Amino acid sequence: MSIPGVIYYEPYPPFIQTDNINISMIYCSNCGAQVVERIPAGDSRSRHVCLSCQTVHYQNPKIVAGCIPERDGRLLLCRRAIEPRHGLWTLPAGFMENGESTEQAAARETMEEACARVENLVLFGVFSIPHISQVYMIFRASLANDDFRPGAESLDVRLFEESEIPWDELAFPVVRLTLQRYFSDLQKQEFPLHVEDIIRPPRRHP
Numbered sequence: 323m324s325i326p327g328v329i330y331y332e333p334y335p336p337f338i339q340t341d342n343i344n345i346s347m348i349y350c351s352n353c354g355a356q357v358v359e360r361i362p363a364g365d366s367r368s369r370h371v372c373l374s375c376q377t378v379h380y381q382n383p384k385i386v387a388g389c390i391p392e393r394d395g396r397l398l399l400c401r402r403a404i405e406p407r408h409g410l411w412t413l414p415a416g417f418m419e420n421g422e423s424t425e426q427a428a429a430r431e432t433m434e435e436a437c438a439r440v441e442n443l444v445l446f447g448v449f450s451i452p453h454i455s456q457v458y459m460i461f462r463a464s465l466a467n468d469d470f471r472p473g474a475e476s477l478d479v480r481l482f483e484e485s486e487i488p489w490d491e492l493a494f495p496v497v498r499l500t501l502q503r504y505f506s507d508l509q510k511q512e513f514p515l516h517v518e519d520i521i522r523p524p525r526r527h528p
């Protein structure tokens with residue numbers, strides 16, 4: 323059964339399925355003592371808590387920033403040289419680093435994965451993926467020039483016309499959704515901000 327207005331995608335990336343449960347932690351990263359699971363006073367969720375140094379180890383969603391790099395009507399995609407989804411195509415994107423803005427992170431990832439400089443970044447979509455606790459922030463961007471090549475995390479980097487997009491070889495559901503929305507917007511020549519959730523489909527019972 324699907325819920326109207328919610329987008330379901332299969333298959334799913336082989337990420338840790340968190341479902342709001344903390345990623346396993348054994349030792350306190352502050353003092354090295356063993357942690358326990360407790361609900362802190364005033365909180366409603368179980369956290370890893372260090373009884374030795376009193377640190378509560380909160381775990382929160384991660385932001386992934388990325389670009390839709392465009393050049394003369396074509397889009398730049400990267401073929402992944404790393405797991406997960408080795409060999410499949412993706413938009414340049416990755417986890418934000420501390421101390422940078424979302425635009426800086428998106429531009430940095432494009433430089434790292436495609437050795438390409440982007441400019442004129444405009445926020446295109448905010449895509450939440452609750453079951454893996456990630457939020458994608460994707461920017462439209464212009465490639466500054468024709469200078470690009472595979473970075474360390476890419477096997478190949480190419481510009482694609484819409485008709486050439488390798489739909490069956492895309493790495494992640496969020497890449498597919500982003501490209502679908504982009505080409506739909508392009509046809510209408512309107513680029514509203516997309517705010518959507520990608521939900522894991524309910525498990526099927528035999």
Ligand code: ZN
Pocket residue numbers: 350351352353354355372373374375376377
């Ligand atoms: Zn501790």
